[in-house]
Amino acid sequence: MTETRLLLGDEAVALGALHAGLKGVYAYPGTPSTEITEFIQKSEAASAAGIHCTWSTNEKTAMEEALGMSYAGCRSMVCMKHVGMNVAADAFVNAAMTGVNGGLVIVAADDPSMHSSQNEQDSRFYGKFAMIPMLEPSTQQEAYEMTGYAFDLSEKEKLPVLLRLTTRLAHSRAAVSVQPGPDSTVRLPAAKDPSSWVLLPGNARKRNDYLTSVQTHLSDIASFSPFTFITGEKDGADTGIIASGTGWNYVMENGAAETGFPVLKIGQYPLPEQKIKEFAASCDNVLVVEDGQPFIEEQVRAIAGSGTRVLGKLTGNLPRTGELNPDSVGKALGKEPVQFYAKPQNIVPRPPALCQGCGHRDVYIALNKVLASYPDARVFADIGCYTLGALPPFCAIDSCVDMGASITMAKGAADAGLYPAVAVIGDSTFTHSGMTGLLDAVNDRSNITVVISDNLTTAMTGGQDSAGTNKFEAICLALGVEPAHVRVVVPLQKNMAEITAVIREEIDYNGVSVIIPRRECMQTLSRKKNKTK
Amino acid sequence: MKYDIILAGVGGQGILSIATIIADAAVNAGLQIKQAEVHGMSQRGGEVESGLRLSDTAIYSDLLPAGSAEMILSMEPMEALRYLPFLSRDGYVITSTAPFRNIPDYPEDAVKKDLEILPHVVGIDIETLARENSMPKSANMILLGAAARHIGILTPEHLKESIARIFGRKGRQIVETNLRAFDMGYAKI
Numbered sequence: 001m002t003e004t005r006l007l008l009g010d011e012a013v014a015l016g017a018l019h020a021g022l023k024g025v026y027a028y029p030g031t032p033s034t035e036i037t038e039f040i041q042k043s044e045a046a047s048a049a050g051i052h053c054t055w056s057t058n059e060k061t062a063m064e065e066a067l068g069m070s071y072a073g074c075r076s077m078v079c080m081k082h083v084g085m086n087v088a089a090d091a092f093v094n095a096a097m098t099g100v101n102g103g104l105v106i107v108a109a110d111d112p113s114m115h116s117s118q119n120e121q122d123s124r125f126y127g128k129f130a131m132i133p134m135l136e137p138s139t140q141q142e143a144y145e146m147t148g149y150a151f152d153l154s155e156k157e158k159l160p161v162l163l164r165l166t167t168r169l170a171h172s173r174a175a176v177s178v179q180p181g182p183d184s185t186v187r188l189p190a191a192k193d194p195s196s197w198v199l200l201p202g203n204a205r206k207r208n209d210y211l212t213s214v215q216t217h218l219s220d221i222a223s224f225s226p227f228t229f230i231t232g233e234k235d236g237a238d239t240g241i242i243a244s245g246t247g248w249n250y251v252m253e254n255g256a257a258e259t260g261f262p263v264l265k266i267g268q269y270p271l272p273e274q275k276i277k278e279f280a281a282s283c284d285n286v287l288v289v290e291d292g293q294p295f296i297e298e299q300v301r302a303i304a305g306s307g308t309r310v311l312g313k314l315t316g317n318l319p320r321t322g323e324l325n326p327d328s329v330g331k332a333l334g335k336e337p338v339q340f341y342a343k344p345q346n347i348v349p350r351p352p353a354l355c356q357g358c359g360h361r362d363v364y365i366a367l368n369k370v371l372a373s374y375p376d377a378r379v380f381a382d383i384g385c386y387t388l389g390a391l392p393p394f395c396a397i398d399s400c401v402d403m404g405a406s407i408t409m410a411k412g413a414a415d416a417g418l419y420p421a422v423a424v425i426g427d428s429t430f431t432h433s434g435m436t437g438l439l440d441a442v443n444d445r446s447n448i449t450v451v452i453s454d455n456l457t458t459a460m461t462g463g464q465d466s467a468g469t470n471k472f473e474a475i476c477l478a479l480g481v482e483p484a485h486v487r488v489v490v491p492l493q494k495n496m497a498e499i500t501a502v503i504r505e506e507i508d509y510n511g512v513s514v515i516i517p518r519r520e521c522m523q524t525l526s527r528k529k530n531k532t533k
Numbered sequence: 534m535k536y537d538i539i540l541a542g543v544g545g546q547g548i549l550s551i552a553t554i555i556a557d558a559a560v561n562a563g564l565q566i567k568q569a570e571v572h573g574m575s576q577r578g579g580e581v582e583s584g585l586r587l588s589d590t591a592i593y594s595d596l597l598p599a600g601s602a603e604m605i606l607s608m609e610p611m612e613a614l615r616y617l618p619f620l621s622r623d624g625y626v627i628t629s630t631a632p633f634r635n636i637p638d639y640p641e642d643a644v645k646k647d648l649e650i651l652p653h654v655v656g657i658d659i660e661t662l663a664r665e666n667s668m669p670k671s672a673n674m675i676l677l678g679a680a681a682r683h684i685g686i687l688t689p690e691h692l693k694e695s696i697a698r699i700f701g702r703k704g705r706q707i708v709e710t711n712l713r714a715f716d717m718g719y720a721k722i
Contacts, residue, residue, distance in 0.1 A: 006560050115571050172569035172595035175560050246595065253594035326598040338600035340624075341617040341651070346643035350543065350612075350636055352579030 007176045009169035012140045013079075013107055014039035016147025019181030023074030023102070024052030026062035028432060029461035030081030031116040032170035033109035037079055038464075049185060055458075057467045058403070058432040059084035063091035063106070070104040070160075071197065073188035075151050079107040082123050087403065087433070089126065095160045096130040097199055097207045101191040103151035104160040109170045112291050112323035118383075118402070120321065122292035127162040127269060131211050133218050134162040134269035135227065138248045140174040142267065146227060148181070155188075157218070159211075166291045168246045168323060215270060223275040227267025230279065231257045240283035241333075242266060242276065244296060247289035250329035261333070266296060273303050280304035287332060288312035291324050351391055359519035360386040362491035363453050364396040366499040366517075367422065370507065377420045377507075378413060382406040382434070384426035385460045386453055397424060404433025410448045411441045420507045423450045428458040431468035435475060441512045442480040449506045450514045452476075453491075455521040463524040476514045485509055491517035535588035536686040537601050539616045542608030543633045544581045547673035550699070551606065552583045554677065558687050558695040559587045569595040578635050580612055584619075587686050606680050608673060609633045610656070611644045617651075625653040627680045629672070631660040655679060657721055663714065671714035678718025689719060 007015065014036045017025065027037040040046045040053045052069070056062035059080045069076035080088060085108050092106060108123035127134035135150050137143040143165065150161040195203050222228055243251045244266040256263050264279045266272070280286050280300065286308055288297040297312040304310055311317045317332045318324065327337040354361050363386070371377040381387060381397035382405065389396040399409060406423035414421040425434050430452050441448055452472055458464040468475060476486045485506060489499045499517065506513035538555070542548040552568050559566040570583040584597045599618050605626045607613030613628040620626065626648065632641055648654055657679050663672040674696065681689045693712060700708045 004560065006556055006566070167571070168569060168595045171571060172567055173556055174567050174592075174595075175565065249593045249595065253598065325596045326594045330598065337598065339618050340600050340622045341620050343617050344614050344643070344647040346640040346647065347611060347615050348636060348638065348640060350578075350580045352544065353635065355578065 002177055002179050004175050004177050006173055007140055007144070008035055008171060008173050009137070009140050009143045009165055010035035010109070010171070011039045012143040012176050013147050013163065013165070014043075015176075015178055016144040017075075017077050017105070017151070018043060018046055018051070019179065020103075020148040020151045021075055021182050021184065021186035022051060022077055023185040023187075024066065024069050025077045025079060026052070026056050026066045027079040028056055028059050028062055028084060029458050029464045030084050030109070031461055032111060032165070032167045033079045033081045033084070033107060034461045034464070035170070036107060051185070055465055055467065059088035060091055063088040063095065066104060067091065067095050067098070067100070070100045070102040071191045073102045073190050075103040075186045077105045077107060080109070081117065082108055082110040082121050083117060083119065083402065084108070085123050085126050092126065092160070093130045094199060096132045096211060097204055098197050099158045099207070100154055100160055101158075102186060102188055103154035105147065105150045105154060105163055106160055107163045107165065109165040109167070110292055111167050113167070115167055118400070120292070122295055123162065123164050124269065124292065124295045127164070131215060132159050132162060133157060133222075134164060136164045136245045136267060136269070137169060138245055138265070138267070140169070140172070140176045142227065143169060144176050144178055146267070149226070157214070164245070166246050166323065168291070219270045219273050222268040222270060223272035225268040225272070228265065228272050228275060230262060230264050232262040233260060238283060239285040239287060240264065240279060241287045241289060242279070242296060242300060243289040246291045247324050247329065250324055250326045251289050251333070253326045254330045254333050254335060256333065271296065271299050271303070276300060276303045277305075280308045283308060285309045285311055287317060289318065289324065289329055289332070352388060353391065354385060354388050355522045357522045358385070359455055359491040359517060360389065360453050362493060362496070362499070363424070363451060363517045364389045364394040366491070366496060366503055367424070367451070368394065368396050369496075369500050370503045371420070371422070374420050374507070376418070377422060378418060379422045379424055380406045380409040380413070382423075382425040382429045384429050386424060386426055389424070403429055404437055407434050407441060407448070407450055408437035410450070411437065411444070411446045414446045414448050415444070419447060421448045422507070423448060425450065425452055426459070427452060427454040427456065427468055427472065428466040430472070431466070431475075435479065438476065438481070438512070438514075439479045445511050447510050448512055449503070450512070452514060452516045454516050454518040456518070457521045457524045459521045459523060463521060463527065472516055481512050481514050485511065485513040486516070487513070488516045488518055491519050534686060535586065535590070535592070536603050536684060537597050538585040538587075538684070539597065539602045539605045539619050540583040540585060540607070541605060541612040541616055542581055543612060543635070544579050546581070546608040546633070548581055548583060548608055551673050551677050552585055554692060554695045554699055555585055555587075555684070555687070557699060558691040561694065562687055562691050564589055564686065565592045567592045567595045580615060582616060604680065604683060606676065608676060610648060611640070614644060614647050623653065625655065625683050626651055627655045627657070627676065627683070629659045629676060630656040631658060655722060657718065659718070662717060666713075666717065668710050668714050671711050674711045674714035675718035678715035678720075679722050681715070681719050682722050
């Protein structure tokens with residue numbers, strides 16, 4: 001029976017997966033992908049069906065766990081933000097080499113405009129790199145439908161399928177018409193063919209030949225995909241539009257269909273070459289509208305004949321960076337944006353800040369106090385709420401690059417003689433990607449001071465469970481940090497004398513020290529209090 | 534018929550609850566809806582905005598075009614002004630008048646002046662109203678009540694049904710407080 005639900009793009013994917021007989025979702029939280037897994041965690045039906053949905057330690061473990069579930073014959077899904085694809089890449093690319101058994105769908109949520117990210121990388125390049133089918137929804141309805149389609153496609157082609165979202169779809173709500181699927185999860189016999197699953201060179205070469213040989217077939221099925229279609233009159237137009245994802249929405253918002261532009265919507269990759277060739281041949285100009293990097297545009301340049309001019313981000317018709325919007329796309333279609341009121345000049349930005357009462361605040365106050373007497377000190381920080389320590393009033397950190405880079409960069413800098421080299425990393429980021437770097441530092445007896453600012457949660461993304469809670473001292477000791485140099489403090493103003501003394505002692509110690517300031521996140525604390533009221 | 538709204542405020546002020554209620558009401562009224570919001574870093578005391586589009590025909594873009602919003606509904610006066618480029622010629626600004634000062638040099642006088650010169654603006658001191666009426670957490674529902682008279686595409690009854698539905702799982706008392714807050718805002722305009 002069909003019903004209407006108000007869903008975020010993320011939630012539409014989650015429900016699509018549940019209705020397709022999902023057995024497990026594997027993920028590490030990351031904006032804008034977090035709500036997919038959270039939706040499944042909150043679903044009573046999923047819980048009753050025993051669907052796996054606890055958080056993984058990082059995107060790579062998530063990807064491999066999902067591959068294992070696929071191997072065993074069930075449908076599994078992996079969700080992450082775009083930069084998570086970098087962490088999962090080894091497993092992701094090689095899952096294309098092994099192929100899959102139960103349907104395996106990887107959801108990558110890109111963040112053009114970097115609302116909550118450090119770069120604008122476009123996950124579609126990963127799909128092409130791994131040579132697997134890819135889907136890109138424009139609407140919440142498509143996000144729902146494509147997810148079920150993606151599982152079928154994955155099982156039919158025996159390949160993982162990448163589903164690409166962008167922030168504006170992931171975090172936008174719309175009414176979605178849904179059709180509850182089977183009551184039970186899909187179960188195939190477990191895989192047992194070592195020649196595809198043991199990627200020794202001899203096997204891998206065969207798999208590579210196979211994967212390469214199906215590329216034309218995959219492009220052909222994209223041509224006939226229900227998500228590839230043309231609107232508007234194809235013949236006689238001098239400019240045609242090729243659009244995908246949220247880009248297509250902005251094209252339609254500007255009335256492209258009514259004003260006579262033919263529009264080829266791309267919903268499935270590898271690109272439908274045949275369809276694009278025919279479409280381009282009927283137009284003098286083709287404008288390519290896609291959110292992210294000029295992924296389609298570059299390929300259309302190669303596919304279209306020399307008689308067609310390809311316009312888009314590379315020709316300056318659309319902005320090269322940042323997310324598209326109805327106005328930037330309207331402009332490319334010859335419409336000037338309308339504006340009646342200008343933004344007053346006195347409006348000042350209101351940057352995000354650490355919450356009042358947050359333990360990270362006390363950590364930075366203490367660090368700044370101590371490091372004032374070490375002018376050469378550098379603080380290598382990491383990804384999380386505490387990255388906001390870069391802003392006033394703290395201005396306390398010197399770097400933030402990728403998950404885990406605090407410890408390893410501090411180590412490299414210490415190797416080069418920089419002193420004091422301090423790393424600041426959150427609890428969840430530490431278990432995600434900090435532990436292995438700490439082992440490097442221990443093995444080299446590097447002169448670094450690591451601060452694991454533990455707020456007992458993955459706070460930045462909204463307070464998900466943190467994999468290492470209650471285990472940090474044990475982890476550090478097991479990795480070989482000297483027991484005398486694993487120090488725990490409570491980051492409160494009243495403890496400032498003790499905290500600064502501990503930091504000073506550990507900076508003075510020539511070797512690896514770990515200081516763990518531990519106090520619960522204010523947000524999760526107040527949520528708990530509200531619950532018990 | 535379409536109705537575009539920009540909801541604005543500072544992270545933690547409850548603008549997403551307003552968005553959820555309007556969106557729920559719209560779906561129950563059989564309208565098309567798109568509601569775009571940004572999660573993550575901006576929640577930490579930063580500027581927060583949500584675009585809400587209601588229509589009885591298909592809506593394509595999740596984002597509002599410039600100059601299209603029939604209303605800017607803001608929990609904070611300076612945040613209302615930040616999104617003026619989205620306001621349509623005859624659009625309304627409905628805003629709390631209480632500044633949220635978590636930045637140095639908050640331009641209070643300039644904000645007041647810039648608001649006063651707009652043709653259609655309604656300022657309402659929802660924070661004081663909420664405090665005086667012992668409903669400190671319902672300032673956002675007072676604001677929604679104040680907006681309700683203008684959101685012609687939805688009736689106040691649609692919105693009140695959604696308040697009851699959305700807050701329902703938090704208990705009857707919370708529902709009643711929020712409905713009272715809504716009525717208070719509605720009566721103010």
